[in-house]
Amino acid sequence: MPRNILYVEDNQDAIAFFSRVVNKLGDYNFVTREDGTSAISLLEEKKDFTPEMILLDINLPGMNGFEILQYVRSKTAYKHVPVIMFTSSDDNGDVQKSYEYGANAYLIKPDSLQSLKEVLQDTFNFWLKHNVA
Amino acid sequence: MENTFTADLTNCDREPIHIPGFVQSHGFLLALTPGTFLINKASLNTKEFLDKDAQSLISQPLSTLEKNIVPAKAGSTLMDLIRLATITSNLEQINPQPVLVNGKEMLFVIHQYLDQIICEFEPMQSSDDTITLQKLMSTSLSVIQSSVTFDELLQHVSKLVKEITGYSRIMIYKFHKDQHGEVIAEANDEHLESWLHLHYPASDIPSQARELYKLNLVRIIADVNSTPSGLISSPENKKPLDLTHSVLRSVSPIHIEYLKNMEVGASFSISLISKGELWGLIACHNSTARFIDYNSRVACKFIGQLFSAALEFKYAEDAEEKSTNYRDKQQQLLEQLMKGDDPVKSLINSEVNLLDINTATGVVFFYEGKQYRLGEVPPETEVDDLIAWVRKHEHSNFFQTSTLPLQYPAAKKLSSVASGIMVTEISHEFSEYIIWFKPEMIKTVDWAGQQEKDTSVSEDGSLRISPRKSFAKWTQEVKFNSDEWSNNEIAAAIKLREDLIQVINKKAGEIRKLNELLKEAYDELDTFSFTISHDLRTPLSSIKNYTEIIMEDHGSQLDEEAKFLFGKVIIAADKMAGLIRDVLQYSRVGRAELATDPVDMKKMLAEIREELITPGKEKDVILEIKNTPDVCGDKTMILQLFTNLVNNAVKYSTLPTQIARVSVNGEVEDGFVTYTIEDNGIGIDMRYANRIFELFKRMDNVKKIEGTGVGLAIAKRIVEKHDGKIWLESRLNHGTKFYVSLPIK
Known part of the structure; x- marks a missing residue:
């Protein structure tokens, strides 16, 4: 059974690289949303898709990644879903804020596909296992 | 003889000139005892007028003379006039009374002083010569009122006095502060040489004469060459007669001698009083004897009084006009200052400049380390020395003198331009001043005759000093004195200082504002x-x-060259990513709020070492960490600072033949923690040492080593953000020592 992953990202290139890498990693069912509002309405529906892990970009149109994170953590149903901040920002403040609001990990987007593959593999392995346990 | 005092120049200050014991012989005098009206004193020349010996009159009642002296107005007696005089408070209304003395017309003048009724009889001029008093007075009044300027007033008054007196030389004398006199206006017969601007020593008019001049506003010596007539007294009244208010009073023989030396035949003077002090005199000379009748003297006295009143008014007006002119110029100067942004242009190179607000002949403006010079000024180095002297000797922000060379001997050689200076300090800190200069006034003092006392040996062999005989113009070399700085000039200089400081401060305010804008722009640039x-x-x-x-998906379709080129794209992209990362860090330092916490340096340096010396590299790098005092600052930034410096030390230590030796050591001193990061690497050319902290700047000898040229710029930025310092010592191919000094909070 494929694992459900939600990835909120507005950059189409980033989504393209992500899907390319993830598709090679194994049996993952990932859904992407381009902004906070559509991501939240997906989560509200609760019917077809329940994510087992959420990846959030920080700089998004409308709501930013932190706001989505806060929403996720405020909902009982998603309280324990691993949330990974997935961003190109290496700003200390962003890192601190992420953990403060309840992110499980802070992942800086690597700039090569190989690194991306490695990083995502490690992350998935760790956090999806963790969730199951 | 009543008076045995012998006067000469050594004692003329003490000569009792109010009791000379003589009267001038053109008239005669009788003194009466009030109440009894007995004659107690008479001038010895009564016989000439009354045909009676003076001796025969003494102790006689005045009525003895009733037949000899008859009032011109019919129906009254001499006694009637005297009685009237003793009860009236205003003698001006009585004096003078025309009388017939043994049939000859004379004027009778009476006054009472110190328990004596003093009756004087003087000649009456023929009616042709006599202008009515009223006419004289109205003429005088209109002349004085019509004078617009002070100079005009002087001209009009001297001409008027000349017309009334008919004397050949009229001079208006002004007394200077030191009591010496100067001729400031004259009206002369054409053949006479001008004495305008001649100066007379103060000793020419002794102080008690000045006092008398204040009481007795007009005095005449009708004939310098006539012999004065002595006074005879009754046995009961030997006390010398006080002639302070007498019209016939004889003057000091020493004064007569003085006039004779000047070849003067008759002398008349009118006192000019300002604010209760003798301001000057209108001195009138005639080469021959010349009497001026009572009415003309009264008219002259009136002119003197009008002039005195005008003096206070007009002179004040004149000073006011000058100061208004200076004030206008000052106002213009201020406007120039406000409009322009360069004080030098506004004060020196403009229509109105620093020389227009006073009588100075030169000025130097010290501003921003330079001298800006106008007019007659000493050489630049001399002015520098002068300012150094002023700074040392004057502790206030203003200084003025009119005798600079006497206080500052180095100015002796500069006396022709700098005998007087006025200095106003704009900024002590920046040594900014304005100095105005005035020349020595050597040329301006033309004395009437040499001031040294002439001496002659008298018959008994004793040395006697007599009034000088030569009145030829003599220029005295008054050394090292300039004209004094007037109150207006001083006030203008002080005011200008205030204005200038205000303008400079305003400019400073503008600079501060620009600074703020710059800071904003800088922040914006960081954000950008x-x-x-x-x-x-x-x-x-x-x-x-x-x-x-x-490359991955279509590599098989690409030829080798295409693969190689795409490889280059990736390398270039990586390089650019590195640059972006560094620039981000650099701008982040600028934007960051600074946290100042104690930073555990021992721990931090250990972490850096761990990062740096990965397994397998131990043999290539020796990193020695010595003293590690803690510092205060933003932990992330301090980490970045030391990471950059230590990484650099290792990175640029790669001389091919040797092991990189890097040592880090911290010392605490004078409120600063100073770390040194020393390597044995390729070194930095110290000629460019100041440039290595610039953004994107890389030295020629590191071109082959990877780097973006941002690391040291970030380091410097972090240090500056912490109010610290960073500097270095280096020798090419020997190594570099970086110093980082951070304040202990």
Whole structure:
């Protein structure tokens, strides 16, 4: 059974690289949303898709990644879903804020596909296992 | 003889000139005892007028003379006039009374002083010569009122006095502060040489004469060459007669001698009083004897009084006009200052400049380390020395003198331009001043005759000093004196200082404002570079990743050259990503709020070592960490600072033949923690040492080593953010020692 992953990202290139890498990693069912509002309405529906892990970009149109994170953590149903901040920002403040609001990990987007593959593999392995346990 | 005092120049200050014991012989005098009206004193020349010996009159009642002296007005007696005089308070209404003395017309003048009724009889001029008093007075009044300027007033008054007196030389004398006199206006017969601006020594008019001049406003010596007539007294009244208010009073023989030396035949003077002090005199000379009748003297006295009143008014007006002129110029100067942004241009190179607000002949403006010079001024180095002297000797912000060379001997050689200076300090800190200069006034003192006392040996062999005989113009070399700085000049200089400081402060305020704007722009630039770098990362990452996909998915379709070129794209993208990362860090330091916490340096340096010396590299690098005092600051930034410096030390230590030796050591001293990071690397050319902290600046000898040229710029920025210092010592191919000094909070 494929694992459900939600990835909120507005950059189409980033989504393209992500899907390319993830598709090679194994049996993952990932859904992407381009902004906070559509991501939240997906989560509200609760019917077809329940994510087992959420990846959030920080700089998004409308709501930013932190706001989505806060929403996720405020909902009982998603309280324990691993949330990974997935961003190109290496700003200390962003890192601190992420953990403060309840992110499980802070992942800086690597700039090569190989690194991306490695990083995502490690992350998935760790956090999806963790969730199951 | 009543008076045995012998006067000469050594004692003329003490000569009792109010009791000379003589009267001038053109008239005669009788003194009466009040109440009894007995004659107690008479001038010895009564016989000439009354045909009676003076001796025969003494102790006689005045009525003895009733037949000899008859009032011109019919029906009254001499006694009637005297009785009237003793009860009236205003003698001006009585004096003078025309009388017939043994049939000859004379004027009778009476006054009472110190328990004596003094009756004087003087000649009456023929009616042709006599102008009515009323006419004289109205003429005088209109002349004085019509004078617009002070100079005009002087001219009009001297001409008027000349007309009334008919004397050949009329001079208006002004007394200077030191009591010496100067001729400031004259009206002369054409053949006479001008004495205008001649100066007379103070001793020419002794102080008690000045006092008398204040009481007795007009005095005549009708005939310098006539012999004065002595006074005879009754046995009961030997006390010398006080002639302070007498019209016939004889003057000091020494004064007569003085006039004779001047070849004067008759002398008349009118006192000019200002604010209760003798301001000057209108001195009138005639080469021959010349009497001026009572009415003309009264008219002259009136002119003197009018002039005195005008003096206070007009002179004040004149000073006011000058100061208004200076004030206008000052106002203009201030406007120039406000309008322009360069005080030098406004004060020196403009229509109105620093020389227009006073009588100075030169000025130097010290501003921003330079001298700006106008008019007659000493050489630049001399002015520097002078300012150094002023700074040392004057502790207030204003200084003025009119005798500079006497106080500052180095100015003796500059006396022709700098005998007087006025200095106003704009800024002590920046040594900014305005100095005005005035020349020595050597040329301006023309004495009437040499001031040294002439001496002659008298018959008994004793040395006697007599009034000088020569009145030829003599210029005295008054050394090292300039004209004095007037109150107006001083006030203008002080006011200008205030204005200038205000303008400079305003400019400073503008600079502060610009500074704020600059800071804002700087912050904006940081935000800009941060944002743009951040935004560049995503597309750059796309470039790289798509290139990777091309290589991965379509590599088999590419020839070797295409693969090689795509490889270059990836390398370039990586390099650019590195640059972006560094620029981001650099701008982040600028934007960051500074946290100041104690930083555990021992721990931090250990972490840096761990990062740096990865397994397998131990043999290439020896990193020695010595003293590690804690510092205060933003932990992230301090980490970055030391990471950059230590990494650099290791990176540029790579001389091919040797092991990189890097040592880090901290010392605490004078409120600063100073760390040194020393390496044995390739070194930095110290000629460019100041440039290595610039953004993107890399030295020629490191071109082959990877780097973006941002690391040291970030380091410097972090240090400056912490109010610290960073500097270095280096020798090419020997090594570099970086110093970082941070304040202990």
